[in-house]
Amino acid sequence: MNKRWFGILSPVVLWLCFFMMVPMIAVVGVSFLSRDTVGNLVWTFNISNYTRFFDPLYLGIYWDTIWLSVLTTLLCLLLSYPLAYYITTAGPRTQKWMLIGVTVPFWINFLIRTYAWVLILRTQGLVNMGLEQLGMISEPMQLLYTKGAVLLGMVYTFIPYMVLPIYVSLEQMDKRQLEAASDLGASRWSAFWRVTLPQTKSGIMTGGVLVFVTTTGMFVITDILGGAKSQMLSNIIQNQFLSARDWPFGAALSVIFMISSLIIIWLFNRALRSKYESAKEARA
Amino acid sequence: MIMIRLENVEKHFAGHPVVHPLSLKIEEGEFLTLLGPSGCGKTTILRMIAGFEHPTSGVITLDNEDMTYLPPNKRDLNLVFQHYALFPHMTVEQNIQFGLKMKKLPVKEQRERIDEAVRLTQLSALTKRYPHQLSGGQQQRVAIARAIANKPKVLLLDEPLGALDLQLRKNLQTELKQLQRSLGITFIYVTHDQEEAMMMSDRIVIMNNGRIEQIGTPKVIYERPETLFAATFVGENNIFHTEDRLYAVRPEKIRVHHEVTADHQSGIIHDIVYLGNIHKLIIQLDEEQSFVTSVLDFTDQRTWEIGQSVGVYWAPQDEVTVGR
Ligand SMILES: Nc1ncnc2c1ncn2[C@@H]1O[C@H](COP(=O)(O)OP(=O)(O)OP(=O)(O)O)[C@@H](O)[C@H]1O
Ligand SMILES: [Mg+2]
Numbered sequence: 001m002n003k004r005w006f007g008i009l010s011p012v013v014l015w016l017c018f019f020m021m022v023p024m025i026a027v028v029g030v031s032f033l034s035r036d037t038v039g040n041l042v043w044t045f046n047i048s049n050y051t052r053f054f055d056p057l058y059l060g061i062y063w064d065t066i067w068l069s070v071l072t073t074l075l076c077l078l079l080s081y082p083l084a085y086y087i088t089t090a091g092p093r094t095q096k097w098m099l100i101g102v103t104v105p106f107w108i109n110f111l112i113r114t115y116a117w118v119l120i121l122r123t124q125g126l127v128n129m130g131l132e133q134l135g136m137i138s139e140p141m142q143l144l145y146t147k148g149a150v151l152l153g154m155v156y157t158f159i160p161y162m163v164l165p166i167y168v169s170l171e172q173m174d175k176r177q178l179e180a181a182s183d184l185g186a187s188r189w190s191a192f193w194r195v196t197l198p199q200t201k202s203g204i205m206t207g208g209v210l211v212f213v214t215t216t217g218m219f220v221i222t223d224i225l226g227g228a229k230s231q232m233l234s235n236i237i238q239n240q241f242l243s244a245r246d247w248p249f250g251a252a253l254s255v256i257f258m259i260s261s262l263i264i265i266w267l268f269n270r271a272l273r274s275k276y277e278s279a280k281e282a283r284a
Numbered sequence: 285m286i287m288i289r290l291e292n293v294e295k296h297f298a299g300h301p302v303v304h305p306l307s308l309k310i311e312e313g314e315f316l317t318l319l320g321p322s323g324c325g326k327t328t329i330l331r332m333i334a335g336f337e338h339p340t341s342g343v344i345t346l347d348n349e350d351m352t353y354l355p356p357n358k359r360d361l362n363l364v365f366q367h368y369a370l371f372p373h374m375t376v377e378q379n380i381q382f383g384l385k386m387k388k389l390p391v392k393e394q395r396e397r398i399d400e401a402v403r404l405t406q407l408s409a410l411t412k413r414y415p416h417q418l419s420g421g422q423q424q425r426v427a428i429a430r431a432i433a434n435k436p437k438v439l440l441l442d443e444p445l446g447a448l449d450l451q452l453r454k455n456l457q458t459e460l461k462q463l464q465r466s467l468g469i470t471f472i473y474v475t476h477d478q479e480e481a482m483m484m485s486d487r488i489v490i491m492n493n494g495r496i497e498q499i500g501t502p503k504v505i506y507e508r509p510e511t512l513f514a515a516t517f518v519g520e521n522n523i524f525h526t527e528d529r530l531y532a533v534r535p536e537k538i539r540v541h542h543e544v545t546a547d548h549q550s551g552i553i554h555d556i557v558y559l560g561n562i563h564k565l566i567i568q569l570d571e572e573q574s575f576v577t578s579v580l581d582f583t584d585q586r587t588w589e590i591g592q593s594v595g596v597y598w599a600p601q602d603e604v605t606v607g608r
Contacts, residue, residue: 179356179365179369180369183334184386185387185434186386187357276372279416280416
């Protein structure tokens with residue numbers, strides 16, 4: 001207990017807290033103000049920015065955003081788990097190369113990577129041309145500027161965020177337990193289900209939160225791949241701060257989003273949490 | 285009845301022989317120990333019996349059925365791993381229940397078996413704990429409970445007490461032996477501790493470099509070692525070379541006298557080691573370049589000094605001829 005307080009009170013931690021908190025407090029503060037016609041802040045307290053959110057237009061976009069983020073997280077999980085598992089089964093040298101492979105996209109500018117998808121998906125893009133050549137379609141399909149394109153871009157971008165934490169938690173597990181499970185009569189499948197999966201919950205949790213939070217905050221991919229029709233909440237927020245110059249409303253939307261993200265993460269955490277994790281933490 | 289049979293079982297790793305062809309029969313209800321120095325292939329043999337390794341050649345049968353290539357989860361035997369391999373995310377009870385669930389036993393029977401295993405291993409107070417909340421000895425007992433709850437035909441134990449301190453080790457040795465008697469399960473036990481092997485086993489298999497040196501009861505192994513390795517690996521021994529033979533004499537069979545006479549060997553006391561219940565004299569022989577050790581018990585009241593000349597004597601029937 002003493003140690004913990006000492007940690008909190010140490011100057012470095014205080015500074016960090018200060019710099020983390022200041023923008024948040026500013027956002028919350030601004031969300032209760034209003035603005036004049038040219039966009040300057042007017043110092044009158046009101047909650048109209050929050051009531052404005054309950055417009056069906058914004059509620060619809062809100063649900064779209066949550067839904068897209070949940071879907072992105074689930075797809076990333078489904079694709080990343082087998083990949084991470086496969087990496088841990090390889091020899092140490094191969095493992096190193098595969099991990100580098102997973103992180104390669106980080107080295108290429110994010111905008112360039114996203115525009116590459118435009119080249120692939122547009123009407124005269126690789127996919128449509130290829131399918132036409134093969135005679136499988138007669139005229140090009142609308143792939144770009146759809147929700148599907150946004151989902152694809154998101155999953156593609158955030159898979160490494162999911163693979164790495166899952167890989168770490170798989171690596172930490174003592175693989176000899178699988179022999180013990182087999183010795184006790186478990187098939188490979190039940191050994192995975194009862195022994196491996198429960199012990200990688202923390203990796204799934206970390207990856208899930210990372211992917212979910214970054215997806216909800218991402219507006220570049222929706223801009224480039226989604227076009228005007230697939231706006232997400234982060235696009236609206238960005239608009240309020242830039243073109244519309246309605247900072248108070250943008251701030252209110254941010255606060256609403258922050259709180260709902262926290263609730264979702266908390267629910268996710270509770271669903272995955274087990275007595276074992278609690279017992280482990282109690283010891284620490 | 286023979287429970288397990290190994291016929292010409294051989295194992296190579298990457299072309300290197302680790303276990304040379306060997307045959308072994310293990311009786312039902314027997315406590316058999318594989319004893320040998322580190323790296324001699326004990327774990328490899330156990331892993332072949334458990335199904336984690338396949339022999340390069342040879343046949344392994346359980347209860348007269350060939351199981352050489354049967355996967356581990358289909359074998360009616362259990363292995364207690366040297367490193368425990370408990371499931372950290374399960375309580376003691378859930379760890380024990382794991383195998384019973386895999387067997388799809390009725391819930392009521394699962395309960396009964398858990399209770400019995402927990403009682404036999406004296407873990408009743410700890411069933412709700414997680415492995416990280418247990419001491420090393422308690423974790424070891426969970427590993428054993430998890431195995432015996434399955435009521436396997438054979439229990440394989442790979443240096444199960446290796447990581448424990450001496451006192452705990454001694455207690456668990458006795459507990460394990462009693463457990464084996466009361467369950468009547470066949471035990472194949474691996475250790476490199478010769479004292480442990482002596483006190484627990486019905487028969488001991490002495491191994492060296494992937495080969496069996498000798499198989500026998502602890503008494504036979506101690507009194508009639510057949511090879512030089514067996515003679516020196518189990519207990520202390522004095523080895524004598526003559527032109528035509530190699531023989532061993534146990535230190536407690538060597539008698540030492542103050543008088544030096546012409547018809548005995550003679551020597552000078554080089555060192556005296558006092559061990560409480562016994563003391564040892566280490567004597568440099570006059571005629572040979574070697575030392576002999578003599579063990580004297582508490583009944584010996586004579587005084588000995590380093591540098592003293594003594595007569596050394598042993599009876600011809602205490603000489604055990606060993607092969608090289
Ligand atoms: N998977 C493997 N690949 C290559 N060599 C192996 C493998 N497993 C074991 N060996 C080698 O086989 C030999 C016997 O190993 P084993 O584990 O059976 O010894 P052990 O008698 O159990 O020793 P210890 O008392 O130290 O546990 C060792 O030289 C070891 O290096
Ligand atoms: Mg071993």
